[in-house]
Amino acid sequence: MSPAQPGAERRRRTSWARFAYLRPQEPVPRRVYLGTVTGSAVGLVALWCLLSYGGVVEPLFLPSPTAILAAGLDLARDGTLVQDMRASLAVIVSGWALAAVLAVPIGILMGSFKVVEALVEPVVDFVRYLPVSAMIPLLILYVGIGTAEKVAVIFIGTFFQLVLLVADVAAHVPHEQLDVSYTLGASRAQVVGRVLLPATLPGVMDTLRITMGWAWTYLIVAEIVSADRGLGYLILNSMRGLFTDRIFVGLVVIGGLGLVFDLTFKWLHRRLLPWSPKA
Amino acid sequence: MAEPKLRIREATVAFRTRRGGEVVAIDRLSLDVADCQIVSIVGPSGCGKSTLLRLVAGLVRPSSGEIWLDGHQVTDPGADRGMVFQSYTLFPWLTVQGNVEFGPRLRGVPESERRAAARRYIQMVGLTGFEHAYPKELSGGMMQRVAIARALANDPEVLLMDEPFGALDAQTRAFMGELLLDIWQKSPKTILFVTHDIDEALFLGDRVYVMTARPGRFRAEVSLSLPRPRTLEATTSEEFVGAKRRVLAMIREETAAIMGSARTAGGDDAPAGADSGPRASRAPRIDSAGGDDAPGAAAGS
Numbered sequence: 189m190s191p192a193q194p195g196a197e198r199r200r201r202t203s204w205a206r207f208a209y210l211r212p213q214e215p216v217p218r219r220v221y222l223g224t225v226t227g228s229a230v231g232l233v234a235l236w237c238l239l240s241y242g243g244v245v246e247p248l249f250l251p252s253p254t255a256i257l258a259a260g261l262d263l264a265r266d267g268t269l270v271q272d273m274r275a276s277l278a279v280i281v282s283g284w285a286l287a288a289v290l291a292v293p294i295g296i297l298m299g300s301f302k303v304v305e306a307l308v309e310p311v312v313d314f315v316r317y318l319p320v321s322a323m324i325p326l327l328i329l330y331v332g333i334g335t336a337e338k339v340a341v342i343f344i345g346t347f348f349q350l351v352l353l354v355a356d357v358a359a360h361v362p363h364e365q366l367d368v369s370y371t372l373g374a375s376r377a378q379v380v381g382r383v384l385l386p387a388t389l390p391g392v393m394d395t396l397r398i399t400m401g402w403a404w405t406y407l408i409v410a411e412i413v414s415a416d417r418g419l420g421y422l423i424l425n426s427m428r429g430l431f432t433d434r435i436f437v438g439l440v441v442i443g444g445l446g447l448v449f450d451l452t453f454k455w456l457h458r459r460l461l462p463w464s465p466k467a
Numbered sequence: 468m469a470e471p472k473l474r475i476r477e478a479t480v481a482f483r484t485r486r487g488g489e490v491v492a493i494d495r496l497s498l499d500v501a502d503c504q505i506v507s508i509v510g511p512s513g514c515g516k517s518t519l520l521r522l523v524a525g526l527v528r529p530s531s532g533e534i535w536l537d538g539h540q541v542t543d544p545g546a547d548r549g550m551v552f553q554s555y556t557l558f559p560w561l562t563v564q565g566n567v568e569f570g571p572r573l574r575g576v577p578e579s580e581r582r583a584a585a586r587r588y589i590q591m592v593g594l595t596g597f598e599h600a601y602p603k604e605l606s607g608g609m610m611q612r613v614a615i616a617r618a619l620a621n622d623p624e625v626l627l628m629d630e631p632f633g634a635l636d637a638q639t640r641a642f643m644g645e646l647l648l649d650i651w652q653k654s655p656k657t658i659l660f661v662t663h664d665i666d667e668a669l670f671l672g673d674r675v676y677v678m679t680a681r682p683g684r685f686r687a688e689v690s691l692s693l694p695r696p697r698t699l700e701a702t703t704s705e706e707f708v709g710a711k712r713r714v715l716a717m718i719r720e721e722t723a724a725i726m727g728s729a730r731t732a733g734g735d736d737a738p739a740g741a742d743s744g745p746r747a748s749r750a751p752r753i754d755s756a757g758g759d760d761a762p763g764a765a766a767g768s
Contacts, residue, residue, distance in 0.1 A: 368556040368614075371524050372570040372621060373546030382573075386560045463560045463601040 251433040256440070259433035268422070273441065275417040276407055279335060283342025284403045288396055291347050295354025296388055300380070305355070312348050320345040320406050324413050333414040338407065345406035346399045353399070357391030358384065390457070390464040397453035404446055470538070471499035472657045473523065473625055478532030480518050492518040494682035495532065500625075503655035507672030509665055509714060511722040515683025516661040520627045523659060524550050536624060546570055549618030553630040555610045557602040563589060563613050564598040570621035581620075588616035591650055608639040615647070619656075628660045632667065641699060644670055652696050665714050670702055675710075677717045680725045689714055 209216040216224075233253070239245045240252035247255065263269035297304040298312075320341055327344075331337045361384055369383045411420025419438050426434035458467040480493040492515040500506050510516050521527040523534055525544035534541040536548065549570075557566050564585050571581035589595060592612035602610055611631055618626060632640045644667055651658065662668050668675045675689040689710050693701045701707055 362554065362556070364552045364554050364556045365558065367521075367524075367526050367544075368550060368552060369569075370526060370544035371546070371548060371550040371627075372617070373573050378573060383558065386558070389560070461560070463603065465559065465603050 248430060248432055251436060255433045256436045259431070260437040260440070263422075263434065263437055269437070269441070272417055272419050272422045272438075273445070275335075275415075275421075276411070276419045277445070279338045279410075279418065280342060280400075280403050280407045283339040283407075284346055284400055286339070287343045287347035287350055287399070291350035292354050292392055292396075295351045296358045296385070296392075298351060299355035299358025299388075300361075300384060308351065312351050315344075316348040316352060321409050321413075324410065328414060338410040338415070338418075341410040342403050342406050346403050349402065350395060350399050353395040354388070354392055357388050357395060360391070361387040390461055390466055393453070393457050393461065393464075394466070397450065397457075400449050400453065401446065404442065408442070472502040472504075472537065473498075473500040473659070474533075474535040475499075475519075475523070476533045476535070478522060478529045478534060480515070480522060480527055481530045491682035493522065493529075494684050496684055497532075498676070498685070500657055500659065503657055504673050505651065505658040505660060505671055507660045507662060507668035507675045508678060509662060509668045509675060509718065510678030510683065510686075511680050511718055511725055512663060513725065514678045514680050514721065516663075516678055517629050519678075519683065520550065520629045520659060520661055523625065524548050524627055546574065546621045547624045548627060549621050549623035549625070550627040550629065551611070551614045551618050551631040553633040555602070555607065555614075555634070557605075557610050557613055557617070559602050562599050562601055563594060563605070566602070566613055567616045567620045569617060574621075584620055585616075588620045589613075591619070591653070592616045592646065608635050608643060611635065611643065612646070615650070619650070619654075624657065626656050626658045628658060630662050633662070633664075640664070640667070645699060647671065648695075648697055665711055665718070666702055669707055669710055669714070670697065670699070675714065677714055678721075680721045686721065687713075687717055 204210070208214055209220065236250070236253065240247065240250050240255075251259075260269070294304075294308065298308050299305070323344055324337075324341060327337050327340050331340060365387060366379055366383060369379045374382065407418070408420040408423070411418040412424050415421040415424075419442055423435050423438040426432070426438065457464065461467055475496060475498040477495045477497055478493060479491065479495050481489050481491045484490055496519065498506070508516050508519065518527060522529060523536075523541065525541050525548065528542070541548070558569065561569065564582075567585040567588055568581045571584060576584075586595075586598070589598060592615055594609060594612055594616070597605070597609070602613070605613065611634075614631070632643045635643065648671060658671075660668070660671055669689070669691055672691070675691070676685045677687045677689065678684065679686045691706065691710055693704070693707065
C-alpha cells in the first residue's frame, strides 16, 4: 500500500470499527460466538471427511469416521473395549483415591503448620521433579508388571503434586478467618476442625479434579510400557497390527471418559458445596 | 472515673523483622475505657491502630505492659472480646444464621436458645429474611452487618472494630455508622473503634484518640460533647467541624512524618533537605486539642 492514500486508509478503519468484539477482551455477541463454535466443529469434521473419504490421506494414517465407528462397535461387541475400560478405570480410580486419601490430610497439615512443612517439604520438593515415567523401571523391579505397578505409577504421579497443591490451598485460607474464630471463643482444635477444614473444601475439590486429569496421562504411559489390558494397551496393540481405526477408538474413549470425570467433579462441587463461590 | 472497664497499661508491641531488626508498632501506650463508652482511634496508615485492637483481642501479645478487662488480665483471645475486621471474614460455608450462631454454638448454648438469639441480632442489623442466605449472595455492607451480629451474639464485654466499614462505599458507610449507633443505643456496649475516616471517628466516639506515626503512641485526645442519640446532622455542627479540622491537621503532620522518613530511607527520590521539616514535629507530645486533661498516653513522653 502506498502511503499517499489517506482515503483508502480511512475506509479501512471504518470497516474494522464495525467488529467491536475483535478488540482484546471485548465480549462477543452470543450469536457470533455460537456460530464460530459450530463452524469450528463442523469445519474440523468436514476436513476430516474430505481427507479420509476423498482419499487424500491413506486410511492407514487417518481412517474415516465410519471406519472408526465400525471398529468401535466391533470392539464393543466382542467385549474387549469394556474389559479394557474396566481395567483402566480400576487402576486409575484406586491409584488416585489412595493418593487423595493420604495427600489431602498431609497437605492440609503442611499448609497450616510450618513444622509439618519443614518436615515434608524437602522430600516432596525433590520427588515432585522426578518424572513418573523415570520411576517405572524401578517400580517394575519392585512390584512386577501387574496391576499393582500401574496403581503405584498413578499414586506416585499424583500424590506428591496433590500434597503441594492442597498445602497451597490450606496456606491461602484467609488468616483473619482464623483470627475471628479465636475472638468468637474457638479453641485451637475448633479452629482447625470447624474453620480451617471447611475453608479448604472448594480448593481441595478443584485440586482433586485437576489431578484426576493428570492421572490419565500417567495411566496411559504405564500401560504402554507394560500391560496385557487397558486402554493404553489397546492403543499400543492396535498399532502393532496397524489397526489405526482402533487406535482412534481408544483415543475417543479416553477423551470421553476424561470429559465425564471432569463434568462429574464439577457437578459434585455444585452439589456438595453450594456455598462455594466457584459453584 | 470509676474502675475502668478496659485498661491498657504501658503496652509495647515490638515485632522482629526477618533481618533481625525490630519494629516497634506500639510504644508504651496506655488507655482507660469506661463501661459502655465508644472510643475511636484514628491515625495515619501503619501507625499501629490495628495492632492495638489485636492486642486487646489477645491475638498479639505485648512485649511489655498489661491489658486488663473487668479486673482480669488479658493473655489470650476469648469470647468476651468480639472483633469485627475490615476484610470480609464471614464463614462462606455457613448461612447468615449459621454465622451468627457460630459463637454460641461453640459455647454449647442449646439450639432453640441460640436460634432465637441469632434471629434477634439478625433483626437488629436489619437482615431479617436473609437468615438462610450464604455470604456469597450478600453485598459488602450486608456481610459486615452479619459480622457485627455475629460478634454481638456472643454478648462480649468489649466490641473491637478494626475499620469495619473501610471497604464500603461512602453512602453505605454513613448508613452503617448510624446503624451501629442505633444498636448501641438499644444495647450499650464498650466499643473500641479504629478507623482512618475522621468523620466516622468523631461521629461515633465519645472520645477520639489521634495516634502518632510509628512507633504508635497517642498524640492527642479529642472529646466531643455531641448529644446522643446522634444523627448525621451532628456532623455539620460547628463543634464537629472544628474538631475535624484539628484532627485533620494532626493526621496530616503525622503522615508527613512517615513520608519524610520513608523518603530519607529510600534516598534516591528525596529532594535535598526535604526531611528536616516533618522530622522536627516528631518529638513526643500531647496536643491539648480537646481541652480535657491529658490522657494516660502522656506516660510515653
